[in-house]
Amino acid sequence: MPNADRPLPGDAPIVAFFDVDNTLLRGASIFHIAKAARRRGLISVRDIVRFGWHQATFLSVGENKRHMASIKDRALELLSGYSAAELVVIANEVFDRDIEPRLWPETVELTREHLRKGHSVWLITASPQIVAQVIADRLGLTGALGTRAETVDGMFTGRLDGPVLHGEQKAVAARDLIAGTDVDLAHCWAYSDSSNDIPLLTAVGNRVVVNPDAALSKHAKAAGWTILQLKRSSIRDAQRTVRREARVARPARRGK
Incomplete structure (x- = not known):
């Protein structure tokens, strides 16, 4: 009998996409x-209050387009004149001090479950690409897709390099990632809390909604999608589902 922990010849490659926030x-x-930027004197108290307001609103009611536009515009303005290298240093500092203690252990363990299956695990987020990549690197994941800020000679210009990775754009980014490979989205997975990610969740064959907002919860129930509340019994059920239903996969191949 073949070893179930190793890819079998002909097994299709699989990608698992995880939202971040x-x-x-x-x-x-x-x-x-x-x-972190405030601690370094890069932004004002007024700015941190604005970001704090966004954080509190986000935790209580979830994302909305007005909040996203406001935070995006101010973040780009603040980045202008600083280097990508500086942001990487800040992002690593933030991971150790602020992000790692706030990670959901249950969701992190699900990324590990996919990696054990031989799947590629990609973060997909509206947050800056550089920040998302630091999180992915520190967690040992395959990679990250995030909103790209334009740089010239290594310095941020205060403009975007492409669209904000939000809503339908996440589905577009997922399709772009696998373009030219033998990955089939019908075999892939996606995890998110937000109704804004319904296009991404719809694009894949296996979707799990995590602590969903009201609109996503309603949609998921109607569609029969898996709903994961982050508590011990739910995470055990989710892990068993991945172990049972997710195929062991081999790496993706690019077309000739």
Whole structure:
């Protein structure tokens, strides 16, 4: 009998996509970046109050487009004139001080379960790409897809390099990631808390909603999607589901 822990010949590659804010991490990662920037004297008390307001609202009612636009515009303005290297240093500092203690252990363990199956695990978030990549690297994940800020000669310009990775754009990014490979989204997985990610969740064959907002909870129940509340019994059920239903996979191959 073949070893169930090793990919079998011909097994299709699989990608698991994880949202970050309120799915992998309690709260918004950009708020913790703002706090670190304040400690370094890069932003004002007024700015940190604005980011704090966004954080409190996000935790209580979830994302909305107005909040996203406000936080995006101010974040880009604040980045202008600083280097990508500086943001990487800040992001690593923030991971150790603020993000790691606020990670949901249950969701992190699900990323491990997918990795053990041979799946690629990608973070997919509206947060800055550099910040998302630091989180992915520190957790040993495959990679990260995030909102890209334009740089010229290593310095941020205060403009975006592409769209904010939010809503439908996450589904677009997931399709772009697998373009030219033999990955089939019908075999892939996605995890999110937000109704804004319904396009991404719909694009994959296996979707798990994590501590969903009201709109996503309603949609998930109607669609028969798995709903995961972060408590011990639920996480055990989710792990068993991945072990039982997720196929062992081999790495993706690019088309010729």
